[in-house]
């Protein structure tokens with residue numbers, strides 16, 4: 001009996017001690033994170049550990065791409081994405097969750113997109129994979145059938161004489177493969193997509209076909225925005241897959257007078273009311289000083305907008321969630337802004353910048369809109385002293401895979417905060433694969449790596465937190 005009692009007491013004692021220890025450990029963990037004296041490198045470690053363990057950016061991206069998918073401005077899917085994002089922010093306990101309404105363009109692809117090289121009798125011969133460029137007018141219902149002139153620049157097209165009249169102009173300059181930055185290669189070629197139609201029409205061309213903006217050769221066309229110049233007739237324009245562009249070019253060598261047929265039934269509808277989605281963690285000491293983190297909620301209708309820019313959307317939300325759930329209490333307000341309509345109008349970015357409250361100071365804006373790949377750098381546009389201050393944190397960011405803080409950078413949506421925010425900062429992940437997927441059917445969840453996506457979220461959270469604590 002005595003022995004039994006002794007054992008019971010012993011068991012109770014051990015249980016009580018271990019329970020107390022567990023409680024103590026838990027309490028220490030909480031205190032550790034909330035301790036204002038906590039070093040920044042401890043904060044980064046905590047963010048990293050929580051982020052890589054829970055990987056909620058990827059779960060949210062799976063939900064966004066899986067239940068809504070592509071979400072072009074003005075579409076029902078974009079409207080659903082607004083509701084989804086607002087609900088998620090509320091569920092996560094963000095504060096001041098709200099919509100900032102904005103009117104956006106509403107271009108619709110339509111159902112018919114076909115192109116082929118005709119045989120000598122004008123019949124369908126070699127199919128060409130293509131898709132309309134965003135903003136294009138439709139072809140006549142029967143399509144356009146015409147001879148083709150291949151060019152490699154807008155100037156070359158504009159210099160064509162009478163020979164261009166009635167022809168399809170085919171812009172086939174490649175993105176420069178010798179540039180290590182694929183963004184630089186894209187910038188060097190994208191004028192053809194943007195201005196090809198007007199350059200073609202300026203010399204009497206009836207349509208423009210443009211080589212897809214990608215460095216891979218495959219049969220997937222890449223869409224993207226184009227613009228018409230006022231006072232020049234609007235002619236239809238579409239992107240050819242790189243494979244189709246190479247094929248057409250090779251066929252033109254053999255048969256310079258060949259004819260191509262293409263048909264599109266896209267159209268532009270009246271503007272639609274949409275919204276930026278905003279939520280924040282108010283600053284505990286300087287709530288009117290604001291650090292913005294964001295990406296754009298709209299995407300193209302090809303693919304699911306996973307990298308562009310579901311990644312930036314889910315990383316920004318994840319960054320604020322990590323800060324909040326670790327019990328960090330930022331001095332300044334950290335705000336997530338999910339911008340609407342970056343792809344074909346930037347109305348959301350313009351609206352946000354135009355309606356900054358007068359009593360508010362925009363300290364910095366961070367944007368993630370370069371894909372959910374392994375983070376490599378932050379690009380910072382700021383004056384010299386601000387840049388130096390941010391650059392001095394480079395080693396603290398290294399655990400998130402950020403290797404450097406470099407001059408210049410930002411993002412389309414936050415570019416309208418130029419002159420208002422002290423620093424515009426772009427998250428720059430590895431860019432070698434971005435244009436393989438960009439604006440195409442390949443921009444899907446399967447091409448996103450959960451860890452790389454999460455590291456970007458942790459990098460954003462870390463830098464936003466440093467700025468909230470230190471100011472600029």
Ligand SMILES: [Zn+2]
Nearest residue numbers: 308309342369
């Ligand atoms: Zn984008």
